[in-house]
Amino acid sequence: MKQLVVYFSAGGNTKKAAETLAEAAGAQLYEIRPAVVYERRDLNWMDKNARSTVEMQDPDCRPELADKDAPVGEAEVIFIGFPIWWYREPSIIDSFLDAYDFSGKTVVPFFTSGGSLLGEGQGRIEKLAGAARVLPGKRFNAGITEADCKKWIGSLNI
Numbered sequence: 001m002k003q004l005v006v007y008f009s010a011g012g013n014t015k016k017a018a019e020t021l022a023e024a025a026g027a028q029l030y031e032i033r034p035a036v037v038y039e040r041r042d043l044n045w046m047d048k049n050a051r052s053t054v055e056m057q058d059p060d061c062r063p064e065l066a067d068k069d070a071p072v073g074e075a076e077v078i079f080i081g082f083p084i085w086w087y088r089e090p091s092i093i094d095s096f097l098d099a100y101d102f103s104g105k106t107v108v109p110f111f112t113s114g115g116s117l118l119g120e121g122q123g124r125i126e127k128l129a130g131a132a133r134v135l136p137g138k139r140f141n142a143g144i145t146e147a148d149c150k151k152w153i154g155s156l157n158i
Helices: 013-025 051-057 091-099 121-128 146-155
Strands: 003-007 028-031 077-083 106-112 138-140
Touching (some): 013 028, 013 106, 013 146, 077 091, 091 121, 106 121
Parallel strands (some): 003 028, 003 077, 077 106
16 A cells, blocks of 8 residues: 655654654655745744734635645555644645545544644545545654554554
8 A cells, every 4th residue: 555644844843753654654755845935933823914824814725835746646545744723734734635636545634733633624634635535633742753653553444
């Protein structure tokens, strides 16, 4: 079964989790990159005018992707990783989900957070992934190990 780990990371935590997961799954790794990179000032959730805050206030916001060459078509299982922003997936994840056809695939969200849950993000991902089978999302912390990932993957019955 061909597996793919795609991720968006703003601060590096999700990147580390994605790399660990890809190693554990023997999966290809792909970074979701915005056309306009998020700078530190864009991520200040306390600033109502910060780019990320403005994007997250608009559920239809779709930041442009830097490219659309993720090998989604080749994969059967696609793990999608991201940090939690405002109790859901960042808008760039919505852009990614809109850009590809996930029909017949299994989509497995994973996210990094100090304590927040996926909240409304699970339902949003299920809707945006269309005809995919979407499994419940899993929160990873900074200390996730390859053994933890293998145990989780084994529990998914995929």
